[in-house]
Amino acid sequence: MQRTKAPWEIKRELLTKAKEKTSAQYGCKPEERPTADYVRLGIINLDKTAGPSSHEVTAWAKRILGLAHAGHGGTLEASL
């Protein structure tokens, strides 16, 4: 059976349809966002430790950083 490629194994190329210069007046590169926006639109690649649940860890991260909301990407069960 042919193996299904994992999403990170798929290579994509960019096909150009038209060219245009982007205006410096609007928006900015994600890395250059002002700090408040950078944080508001940011993701933490957190190393979860054994013990607390994903939800607990998320709540702690939120409290430590003083965020209004936080959500995690996929539950890692606590520890049994």
Added chain:
Amino acid sequence: MTGVLPIASEDATKAIQALLLSGKEYVCVMRLHHTQPRDRVEAVLGEFQGTIFQRPPVRSSVKRRLRERTIYYLNLLEMKERNVLFKVGCQSGTYIRKLCFDVGEVLGCGAHMQELRRTRAGPFVEDEGLTTLYDLLYYASRRQETGNEEIIREVFQPMEKALELLPKIYVRDSAVSAICHGAYAAAPGVLSVETGIEKKDGVVIFTQKGEAVAFARALASSEQILSMGHGFVAETVRVLMDRDIYPRMWKSGNT
């Protein structure tokens, strides 16, 4: 269970949905209930590659109905007595505890999951910017001591990182605002498109500066989009960008 757990702040929580489409990778220690020859274990693990059926375990947070999941790869790394170390790449929502149990059933000896570490969640991997809770505490207290807000940037990555594995469509500055207001992406607004898109695939619309605009569903394949002169190429599903960062360029119908 330890490892990669991406956490999104405030307005990035929408973008983190993309990880549900982007797969996971784990290293796992499985304990066999009786010793087995290595080549047999290896062969049985190999059989689990491809499509499997799983009923979520009793202790789970989803409805317990039979689900289809794809195992991209499942490789034995090391084996010592009854302990089997393996690496698995799988679709989001695959229960590894269940996988170990099922491998044990097929082997006939029984098995359970002993230890698990997630080494990847979509584009997020262990060896790129992995942050601990202690790091968060450190940077938060440094921010407080120095009053320098910028220090906190250290722990974050832009939400666009979460979208890295999804196919992208790049649009003109003039198309951005309309899409932010829910309009579909139209062919004349498209500047470039990534290969591998089929009709109905989930895609992400980007600006040329690399800012995520919206999740969308493709209405045509990559090649079709490239040659289309008019018509819609993708229907906007969820807007990620704040409205009015880019100027409104469309004509309002009710003036």
